[in-house]
Amino acid sequence: MSTVTIALPRRGSALRFAQRYGVYGALVLIFGYNLVFTANFFTLANFRTQFVQVIPVLIVALGMALVIGTEGIDLSVGASMAMAAAVLPLYLGYGFFPAAIVALVAVAMIGVINGTLVAAVGVQPIVATLALMVAGRGLALVVSGDQSKTVLDPVLLELSRGSIGGVLPYTVLLGAVLVGIIAVLVNLTTFGKQLVAIGGNRRAAELAGLPVRRILLLVYIVSALLAGIAGLVGVARLSASVPSTLGNLIELSAITAVVVGGTPLAGGRVKIAGTVAGALLLQFISATLIKNNVPDAISQIVQAAIIVVAVFIQRSRQVTR
Amino acid sequence: MSLPTQDVPPPLPPAITDRPVLEADGVVKRFAGVTALDDIRFRLRPGESHALMGENGAGKSTLIKVLTGVYQPDEGELRFAGAPVRFAQPLDAQRAGVSTIYQEVNLIPLMSVAQNIYLGREPRRLGLIDYRRMNADARDLLSTYGIRVDPARALRSLALGVQQMVALARAVSINARVVIMDEPTSSLEAKEVETLFRVIGLLREQGIAILYVSHRMDEIYRVCERVTVLRDGRVVHVGDLDELPRRELVSLMLGRTVERSGGQTAFADEGHTTAAPPVLVATDLSRRHQIQDISIDIRPGEVVGLGGLLGAGRSETLKAMAGVMQLDRGSVQVEGKTVRPGSVPAAIRAGIVMLPEDRKSEGIVPELSVRDNIVLAALPRLSRAGFSSKRNQDAVVDVFMRRLRIKASSPDQAVSELSGGNQQKVMIARWLAMSPKVLLLDEPTRGIDVGAKAEVQALIDELAAEGLAIVLVSSEVEEVVEGAGRMVVLRDGRVETELTGDEVDEAHYLAAIAGETPHQPGAAPDEEQGETP
Known part of the structure; x- marks a missing residue:
């Protein structure tokens, strides 16, 4: 990304360019690298694997993008995934879809609590969602009796392994549909515009008579629900409900994807396409490192470096303005 | 009067009391090419209480910051007790003996009263803090100011006024010879204000000089004997307050010459007495420390100027009507229907909208x-x-x-x-x-260029002509006086008077701001509330 910055004439415009499109450039770079150095990278099978693997992070990142757009943050997404995983097996007797709905209702409660703390009580988002990050997972463990369960529901198995015409896996389709819904929500609805206005200048939004509290509450509920769906995808992939570890540290990947994708941590803008690209970039970077036998510890350091660079680029915007 | 001897410098011998304790000479301060202070000459004598007056942007706070070491002057020099000084940082000024009491108390809320007073210089015994002595000393010190509190209590458990006294006691007990008070009464109750004034009297007896900054005229005339008036970064007046009528002080601050206000002006108003019933009726709007019993009504097609000095409650009144501010008391009605107070969406639904003062942040x-x-x-x-x-x-x-x-x-x-x-x-x-019914404008032309300003002013007239009810707040005397058909003048959070017809001119307005209202025109309903204690 830094090479792009230097190549362009003006520092301000170069930075702005890097903010808007840096993630796509980086994605091209990583593809180019693999094209030359990694064997069997550009195969349908590999791409299918990468896309299937990225789906949970991507879905969580969609909700995270909305929350960050309001100048908030949601650290409790991992707990929401665990909650969905914990509740699902309890109701599978009624069939997969009823059980999934019950699980998502339970998860929505985490969003309600987050949203209420942030919007009505006025707790800082990082504090409120940190509390739920810990308490939510605790609750999930209580619900599940702190037990992992094998989940062998036929519908779930079909969803996790099946695909359309052997090419498009159902989970990837699910991810694509959710991306579409959230993109419409952000770009074409009143809700989306108001959400961004709150992040851009909360005081002005309040003075313009926007229902600020209601919108914030909804945003945190949507974030929790998306995390819950990601939790169900996680259960499907493992064919098991493991509330103690499912979704651990996923908030970091999600935040990175969002920020790398051009949504500033200070809010006021939401980039859904960028978020998708950000999630894919993280996925392909870690895949590249694995394929080149780089130890996992190193790949974590690389992720951290990406966060720092992305946040630096986003911060510079405020300086150049 | 017996005074505590501990930690307090002895009263200065009378022989040198005329020598200024703190002086600024030819001080210039610029920010990015803009001159904030220009050739400031300022003298503060020991034992005097000196008011620093000026409207927004006059340079008051910049001068205070120069005097207290927050900023360094670009030109000119400061002298403390006759010797040139350079305060590189606030701590230097504090060490020299210049203490500042801010609007907001800047002490440590969780520590005890005594700990706050003696922070950094605690009495010790065998190397450990001697709490018993510290508490006893603190109690003695505070009681000289007539404050009786348990010095072991946490500071934050005390009323704000008492906290401010503690800050004052700390400042004085360190070695203050100059105490700068920036709007000290803005969050105090009436009783606490009395205590503060008594303490100021005691400090002056000890030879401590007070620099008092406030927008409240009554206080200035009660507490201070001399005044320095700033306008546009320059000193425009220095003198005794006794010899300066309020109205002249106001005109010095605003930069307007006051003609004899006989009411005979050439201002021929086109007679704004519309018979239409008021679209907005605000009754007894009250909010602690900010506004008291403000009642206003506005008819369609009318531009009502809401006047007064900074801090008189102009913006607060607009905010109260727009639902931005919670109210302790009072109501707002639009076309006879009561608007739910304290709710912006409710106000907007009723047709009241407000252009906020701070365009960037709000x-x-x-x-x-x-x-x-x-x-x-x-x-x-x-x-x-x-x-x-x-x-x-x-x-x-x-x-x-x-x-x-x-x-x-x-x-x-x-x-x-x-x-x-x-x-x-x-x-x-x-x-x-x-499509609002009432448009509240708070400083609509602040910070915009001349051309845009004229356009906005013309637009205000045009909108009123179309039947919109408009309330206009502006620090520019000319703008309100020319733009408004009627004026409600506030002072210290209350309605001082209402100006109608050809009374809407600068002379009457300045007199009203200063609190010199010779006669009450007409039987405005505001009159009755105007005098309630």
């Missing part, structure tokens, strides 16, 4: 485009089933961009790239798009 959403900023409040009206309709938006945006002559490359340009004047027009467009 008005525009910089990330968003001109279009999105204009339609921000009206979005739900321009949407179908929650989906924002670009066609509906464009219709509205187009109308207002053309009507207000908003200069932007396109509706999609980021609003932060526009000039101040065009941003202000975007804000006005946002509210006009809501």
